[in-house]
Amino acid sequence: MLNSENLITALNNILSPEQINTKESDLYEASADRYKKYAKARKVLDVPSPVAIVYPYNSDEVSTILEFCNENQINVIPRGGNTATEGGLENWKDITVVIDTLYMNKIIKIDSYNSQATVQAGVSLEELEIELRKIGYTTGHSPQSKPVAKYGGLVSTRSIGQFSTLYGGIEDMVVGLECVFPDGHIAKIKNVSRRAGGPDIRHIVIGNEGTLCFITEVTIKIFRYYPENNKFYGYLVKDVDTGIKVLREVMVNGFRPSVARTYSEEDAAQHFYHFHENKCVLIFMAEGPKKIVEATGEAIEEAAEKYNEGIIKQVDSSLIEDWFNHLNWTQKDIDDEIEGMIENNSHSGFTTEISADWETIPLIYNNVIDRVRNEFPRAHDLTMLGGHSSHSYLNGTNMYFVYNYDIHCAPEDEMIIYHHPIQKIIVEETLKAGGSMCHHHGIGKYRSEWTKDEHGTAYYMLEKLKEAFDPNGIMNYGTIFPQAEGINKYIR
Numbered sequence: 001m002l003n004s005e006n007l008i009t010a011l012n013n014i015l016s017p018e019q020i021n022t023k024e025s026d027l028y029e030a031s032a033d034r035y036k037k038y039a040k041a042r043k044v045l046d047v048p049s050p051v052a053i054v055y056p057y058n059s060d061e062v063s064t065i066l067e068f069c070n071e072n073q074i075n076v077i078p079r080g081g082n083t084a085t086e087g088g089l090e091n092w093k094d095i096t097v098v099i100d101t102l103y104m105n106k107i108i109k110i111d112s113y114n115s116q117a118t119v120q121a122g123v124s125l126e127e128l129e130i131e132l133r134k135i136g137y138t139t140g141h142s143p144q145s146k147p148v149a150k151y152g153g154l155v156s157t158r159s160i161g162q163f164s165t166l167y168g169g170i171e172d173m174v175v176g177l178e179c180v181f182p183d184g185h186i187a188k189i190k191n192v193s194r195r196a197g198g199p200d201i202r203h204i205v206i207g208n209e210g211t212l213c214f215i216t217e218v219t220i221k222i223f224r225y226y227p228e229n230n231k232f233y234g235y236l237v238k239d240v241d242t243g244i245k246v247l248r249e250v251m252v253n254g255f256r257p258s259v260a261r262t263y264s265e266e267d268a269a270q271h272f273y274h275f276h277e278n279k280c281v282l283i284f285m286a287e288g289p290k291k292i293v294e295a296t297g298e299a300i301e302e303a304a305e306k307y308n309e310g311i312i313k314q315v316d317s318s319l320i321e322d323w324f325n326h327l328n329w330t331q332k333d334i335d336d337e338i339e340g341m342i343e344n345n346s347h348s349g350f351t352t353e354i355s356a357d358w359e360t361i362p363l364i365y366n367n368v369i370d371r372v373r374n375e376f377p378r379a380h381d382l383t384m385l386g387g388h389s390s391h392s393y394l395n396g397t398n399m400y401f402v403y404n405y406d407i408h409c410a411p412e413d414e415m416i417i418y419h420h421p422i423q424k425i426i427v428e429e430t431l432k433a434g435g436s437m438c439h440h441h442g443i444g445k446y447r448s449e450w451t452k453d454e455h456g457t458a459y460y461m462l463e464k465l466k467e468a469f470d471p472n473g474i475m476n477y478g479t480i481f482p483q484a485e486g487i488n489k490y491i492r
């Protein structure tokens with residue numbers, strides 16, 4: 001195996017100087033993602049820094065770098081917008097190269113006639129959205145990290161946006177893509193409206209979290225945009241169960257509002273400070289062509305009427321619109337949050353997102369809240385515990401658990417003392433009830449201890465993919481696929 005010095009020399013033979021970054025502060029920044037944001041900001045990270053960050057311009061360069069790393073058994077971490085939350089960008093190996101899509105930033109084609117656009121992996125969602133809005137189109141994708149997240153990362157994590165109930169998750173949007181495997185092979189999945197040529201191989205790439213291949217190009221669907229027709233609906237409701245029932249009613253009746261959400265009292269208080277009145281909040285947004293918006297709006301009002309015993313009151317729609325207009329986080333918001341944590345020694349807004357069918361979600365929610373309140377040894381440090389359902393489907397929905405706490409321990413111990421025990425309860429209750437422990441943030445490194453439980457007998461298929469595409473295990477060591485050594489060192 002190469003040492004750091006030899007590795008940098010070898011990289012210089014492959015790339016130009018402006019494509020290799022060995023600045024210490026940037027390497028420290030690259031050694032972990034937002035999972036350990038507090039320890040990182042307090043400069044007490046317990047993981048090694050990568051040896052270099054490299055910035056290829058195109059898929060041929062990615063291929064050369066990967067082939068080299070594969071031959072020399074060097075761990076590789078693909079990186080996009082750097083907004084990962086589950087340790088997918090954290091480094092667990094002494095010799096690691098981060099491959100960043102910074103220079104792969106071209107919008108290749110916007111094809112409004114065929115309703116699709118092709119971008120290099122380093123194009124941010126916001127950049128593409130701005131270009132599309134100029135011609136009356138939208139990506140329909142709007143995760144809260146939209147201003148920062150990039151296409152390679154969005155596809156690689158199976159991300160989902162705030163309007164998913166209408167437009168779907170990224171897996172519903174990807175038409176075709178290009179990716180590079182550790183042996184240097186460049187694979188291009190063509191862009192067609194549908195195919196039945198065997199299993200849908202896009203799904204080997206979507207959600208791989210940089211553990212099987214490096215995504216270099218993505219083609220996604222684009223949609224006509226009708227902001228002038230948007231309608232907003234909001235209600236104060238008696239409990240989470242009522243909110244979930246109304247969401248279900250709208251969905252099973254065949255309607256697709258773009259936003260459909262229910263918040264617990266605690267979570268509502270931090271999102272809707274201007275009207276929550278210490279109650280649960282239910283909100284909807286209808287979007288699209290006028291007639292569809294009208295029909296969807298009527299269906300929302302009928303569903304609320306059906307469960308009117310649990311509805312306390314309807315709120316002014318302009319309050320929901322106002323909330324909607326301030327949804328996304330810029331890089332400045334992300335930085336400010338970390339500064340706030342350091343100043344106050346408190347963690348606000350840690351989340352774990354799971355999914356299950358309609359019947360099961362309220363059970364999981366109630367079991368988790370009970371167990372955290374009664375079993376979590378630091379429950380007295382919690383300043384908020386609640387959640388919301390924000391992405392609904394015909395057969396079920398998600399639950400986004402949110403928890404804030406004051407930190408009374410060494411910064412390097414925060415995650416193991418506070419976050420991990422809560423996350424463990426959430427994952428245990430979800431898997432016990434047959435749900436998925438991971439709705440949209442990816443497994444990263446910190447849910448990898450439960451990957452086998454998540455998939456059960458189907459883990460066989462996942463394991464074989466790893467063996468086939470990454471036999472030397474160079475792609476993002478510790479992410480998705482459990483590695484006992486890393487788990488024992490960095491999690492337990």
Ligand SMILES: Cc1cc2nc3c(=O)[nH]c(=O)nc-3n(C[C@H](O)[C@H](O)[C@H](O)COP(=O)(O)OP(=O)(O)OC[C@H]3O[C@@H](n4cnc5c(N)ncnc54)[C@H](O)[C@@H]3O)c2cc1C
Nearest residue numbers: 080081082083084088143144145150152153159160210215
């Ligand atoms: C404030 C905030 C809000 C968020 N809101 C949402 C939300 O609403 N919905 C949601 O789904 N997520 C959300 N996230 C999580 C995160 O933004 C998403 O997971 C996003 O898809 C990550 O994209 P990125 O470009 O930042 O990827 P990165 O953080 O750079 O990487 C994420 C993972 O993808 C891999 N990866 C990156 N690029 C490539 C590539 N080219 N090829 C292969 N693998 C690659 C990395 O190795 C890593 O495992 C949020 C995060 C923050 C900080």
